[in-house]
Amino acid sequence: xxxxxxxxxxxxxxxxxxxxxxxxxxxxxxxxxxxxxxxxxxxxxxxxxxxxxxxxxxxxxxxxxxxxxxxxxxxxxxxxxxxxxxxxxxxxxxxxxxxxxxxxxxxxxxxxxxxxxxxxxxxxxxxxxxxxxxxxxxxxxxxxxxxxxxxxxxxxxxxxxxxxxxxxxxxxxxxxxxxxxxxxxxxxxxxxxxxxxxxxxxxxxxxxxxxxxxxxxxxxxxxxxxxxxxxxxxxxxxxxxxxxxxxxxxxxxxxxxxxxxxxxxxxxxxxxxxxxxxxxxxxxxxxxxxxxxxxxxxxxxxxxxxxxxxxxxxxxxxxxxxxxxxxxxxxxxxxxxxxxxxxxxxxxxxxxxxxxxxxxxxxxxxxxxxxxxxxxxxxxxxxxxxxxxxxxxxxxxxxxxxxxxxxxxxxxxxxxxxxxxxxxxxxxxxxxxxxxxxxxxxxxxxxxxxxxxxxxxxxxxxxxxxxxxxxxxxxxxxxxxxxxxxxxxxxxxxxxxxxxxxxxxxxxxxxxxxxxxxxxxxxxxxxxxxxxxxxxxxxxxxxxxxxxxxxxxxxxxxxxxxxxxxxxxxxxxxxxxxxxxxxxxxxxxxxxxxxxxxxxxxxxxxxxxxxxxxxxxxxxxxxxxxxxxxxxxxxxxxxxxxxxxxxxxxxxxxxxxxxxxxxxxxxxxxxxxxxx
Numbered sequence: 178x179x180x181x182x183x184x185x186x187x188x189x190x191x192x193x194x195x196x197x198x199x200x201x202x203x204x205x206x207x208x209x210x211x212x213x214x215x216x217x218x219x220x221x222x223x224x225x226x227x228x229x230x231x232x233x234x235x236x237x238x239x240x241x242x243x244x245x246x247x248x249x250x251x252x253x254x255x256x257x258x259x260x261x262x263x264x265x266x267x268x269x270x271x272x273x274x275x276x277x278x279x280x281x282x283x284x285x286x287x288x289x290x291x292x293x294x295x296x297x298x299x300x301x302x303x304x305x306x307x308x309x310x311x312x313x314x315x316x317x318x319x320x321x322x323x324x325x326x327x328x329x330x331x332x333x334x335x336x337x338x339x340x341x342x343x344x345x346x347x348x349x350x351x352x353x354x355x356x357x358x359x360x361x362x363x364x365x366x367x368x369x370x371x372x373x374x375x376x377x378x379x380x381x382x383x384x385x386x387x388x389x390x391x392x393x394x395x396x397x398x399x400x401x402x403x404x405x406x407x408x409x410x411x412x413x414x415x416x417x418x419x420x421x422x423x424x425x426x427x428x429x430x431x432x433x434x435x436x437x438x439x440x441x442x443x444x445x446x447x448x449x450x451x452x453x454x455x456x457x458x459x460x461x462x463x464x465x466x467x468x469x470x471x472x473x474x475x476x477x478x479x480x481x482x483x484x485x486x487x488x489x490x491x492x493x494x495x496x497x498x499x500x501x502x503x504x505x506x507x508x509x510x511x512x513x514x515x516x517x518x519x520x521x522x523x524x525x526x527x528x529x530x531x532x533x534x535x536x537x538x539x540x541x542x543x544x545x546x547x548x549x550x551x552x553x554x555x556x557x558x559x560x561x562x563x564x565x566x567x568x569x570x571x572x573x574x575x576x577x578x579x580x581x582x583x584x585x586x587x588x589x590x591x592x593x594x595x596x597x598x599x600x601x602x603x604x605x606x607x608x609x610x611x612x613x614x615x616x617x618x619x620x621x622x623x624x625x626x627x628x629x630x631x632x633x634x635x636x637x638x639x640x641x642x643x644x645x646x647x648x649x650x651x652x653x654x655x656x657x658x659x660x661x662x663x664x665x666x667x668x669x670x671x672x673x674x675x676x677x678x679x680x681x682x683x684x685x686x687x688x689x690x691x692x693x694x695x696x697x698x699x700x701x702x703x704x705x706x707x708x709x710x711x712x713x714x715x716x717x718x719x720x721x722x723x724x725x726x727x728x729x730x731x732x733x734x735x736x737x738x739x740x741x742x743x744x745x746x747x748x749x750x751x752x753x754x755x756x757x758x759x760x761x762x763x764x765x766x767x768x769x770x771x772x773x774x775x776x777x778x779x780x781x782x783x784x785x786x787x788x789x790x791x792x793x794x795x796x797x798x799x800x801x802x803x804x805x806x807x808x809x810x811x812x813x814x815x816x817x818x819x820x821x822x823x824x825x826x827x828x829x830x831x832x833x834x835x836x837x838x839x840x841x842x843x844x845x846x847x848x849x850x851x852x853x
Contacts, residue, residue: 191227199246228442265697294329336706351748353772361758374410379434393798416544425473452600456607487619494584595654653722692745717763782825
C-alpha cells in the first residue's frame with residue numbers, strides 16, 4: 178500500500194492524482210513557503226491540470242519514480258498547483274518561463290528561490306533529463322547562489338514591470354475610426370487558412386474571440402465574404418476529428434492544421450464559447466449542420482458534465498487505460514461488425530481506413546465530405562442519411578459507454594460555468610428550446626446561490642464547498658453571463674447582480690495607477706507580481722471582458738463612471754489592436770461597439786419578450802436591450818418609455834437621445850448605424 182503525501186487533503190482532482198506519488202508534494206500555502214525559507218531550499222513548483230496528457234506522462238516517468246522522488250524530497254520543497262484553481266500563479270510563472278526564452282505549456286515546472294522568485298523552468302522533461310536537471314540545480318544552489326539570486330532578481334523585475342511600460346501603452350483618449358476596424362479585420366484575414374479554415378498554423382486552437390469579431394464585422398459592414406470565412410471555419414471544425422461525432426463536444430485543440438487529430442481532453446470553457454459561436458453561425462446561415470452541433474454538444478453537457486445542483490464539471494481527460502484517445506477511436510473491423518451494410522457509406526463519410534487513419538490501426542472519425550455529397554453518392558435522400566446517421570451514432574454511443582471512460586474533473590469553476598451560461602443563452606436565442614433556457618437559468622442560479630456570498634465570489638466549488646477567492650476572469654465572465662440571462666428573462670435581479678459584482682471589481686481589482694484591472698485581488702494575497710491580463714487568447718482577456726461589461730452596464734444605468742473607464746481602458750490598448758489584432762480580437766469588438774455607437778433599445782408592450790427574441794435573431798451585434806410589458810424605471814434604460822395597448826414599441830436611443838418610436842424589429846434595425 179502506497180503512502181499518501183499531503184495532497185491527499187486537497188479537493189482538486191489534479192492534486193489528488195498526485196496524492197500517492199513518492200514525492201512529498203505540498204499545496205501552495207504559507208507553511209510550504211515558510212519551509213523553503215527556514216530550510217533554505219529551492220522550491221520546485223509543478224503546475225498542470227487533470228486532463229493534461231503530458232502531465233500524466235511526466236507523472237508516470239518522474240513523479241512515480243522512487244529515485245527521482247528521492248532527489249526532489251532531499252533538495253527541494255515540492256509544490257503542486259492546479260492551474261485551473263490558481264490561474265494567477267500559473268500566469269506569473271508561465272510569464273517567467275517565457276521571459277527565460279523558453280516555450281510555455283503544461284506541465285509547467287519552475288524552480289524558485291525561497292523568496293518565490295523564479296530562476297529556471299521548463300515544461301515536460303523526460304526522466305533522464307529531469308534527474309540531471311535536479312542535480313545541476315542542487316549544485317548551482319549550493320555553489321553559485323549569488324548568480325542564481327542575480328538571475329532571479331532580473332526575472333522578478335521583468336514580472337513586476339507595469340503593462341504600460343512592457344507593451345508601450347499610453348493614456349491617449351480613444352479616437353475611433355472605420356479605418357482601424359477595417360484594417361484589424363484585414364490583418365486577421367491575411368492569416369486565414371483557405372483550405373481548412375481558422376488561422377494558418379498548427380497546432381490549431383478554436384479561437385472564438387476572433388470569429389465573433391469577424392462575424393460582427395461582417396454584419397456591420399455587410400461583408401458576406403468575411404461571414405462565409407467564419408462559417409467555413411466552424412464547418413471545418415465541426416467536421417474535424419476535434420469534434421466528437423458520437424457523443425458531442427469539442428476537444429481542446431488539434432495537433433495538425435486540418436482539425437484532424439486532437440489531444441482528446443474536453444474542456445468546459447471551449448465548449449461554452451463554441452456553443453455561442455455555433456448558435457450565431459446557425460442564425461447567420463440557417464444551416465442545419467450548425468444546429469446539429471448545438472444539439473449534440475448540449476446533450477454531451479447534460480450527459481457528462483451537468484451536476485445535480487445545476488453547475489457543470491470542468492473537464493474530461495484525454496486518456497483512458499493509460500492510452501490517449503482510446504475511448505474515442507475505432508478499429509475498422511469493429512465498425513464493420515456493428516454497422517453491417519451501412520459500413521461502406523459511413524466509412525466514406527468519416528475517412529475510416531482498414532489500417533487506421535491515425536495510429537496503431539485506430540481511426541478518428543474525420544468528416545471531409547458534406548452530407549449531401551454522401552447522400553447523392555450512395556443514392557439516399559439527405560433526410561434518409563440523417564435518419565440512418567442518427568441511429569448509428571446512438572448505436573456507437575451505447576457501445577462506447579461500455580468502455581473504460583476517461584477521468585472526469587468534477588470541480589465546478591465559476592468562470593467556465595459563466596462562459597457556458599452565455600453559450601446556452603445564445604443557443605436558446607438561436608433555437609428557442611426551453612431546455613436550453615432552463616439549463617442556463619439553473620447554472621446562473623447555482624453560481625448566485627453557491628459561489629457568491631456576502632458580495633464575494635468564489636472560484637471553485639466541490640463536494641458542497643465553495644473555495645478560493647474568484648479572479649477577475651470569474652467576475653468578468655459572470656457579470657457578462659448575468660447580463661445575458663437578464664436579456665433572456667427580463668428579470669431585473671440578474672442585471673442588478675451584474676451591477677453589484679461590478680462594484681466589487683471596481684473596489685477590489687482596479688489599479689489606481691492605470692485604468693486596468695489586476696487579474697487577482699492584490700489585497701487578498703501577496704505574490705511576487707500583480708498581473709494584468711490584456712491579450713485575448715482561447716478565452717478573451719479578463720480586462721477586455723470587463724471593458725465591455727462596463728460599457729454595457731454604463732448604457733443600461735446611464736453610469737458615466739463606467740462609460741468613462743471603459744473608454745480609458747480601450748484608449749490604453751488601441752495601438753495594440755492594430756499591431757496584433759488576432760490577440761486583441763475581443764478588444765477590437767469593443768472598439769467597434771464604441772465607434773458606431775451601440776444602440777440602446779427599450780422594447781415595450783404585451784409582446785415585448787417575443788420581439789426581443791426576434792431582435793436577437795437578427796444577429797445585430799451592437800445593441801443593448803431591455804423589454805417590459807409594463808412601464809418601469811429599472812434599469813434606467815426603460816425609464817419614461819410608454820407601453821402600447823397591443824403589440825410592441827421600440828425605442829432606439831443613442832447617448833440618452835431617442836429616435837422616433839417604431840413598431841417592428843425591421844424598423845428598429847434601420848435606425849442602427851453600420852460601418853462605412
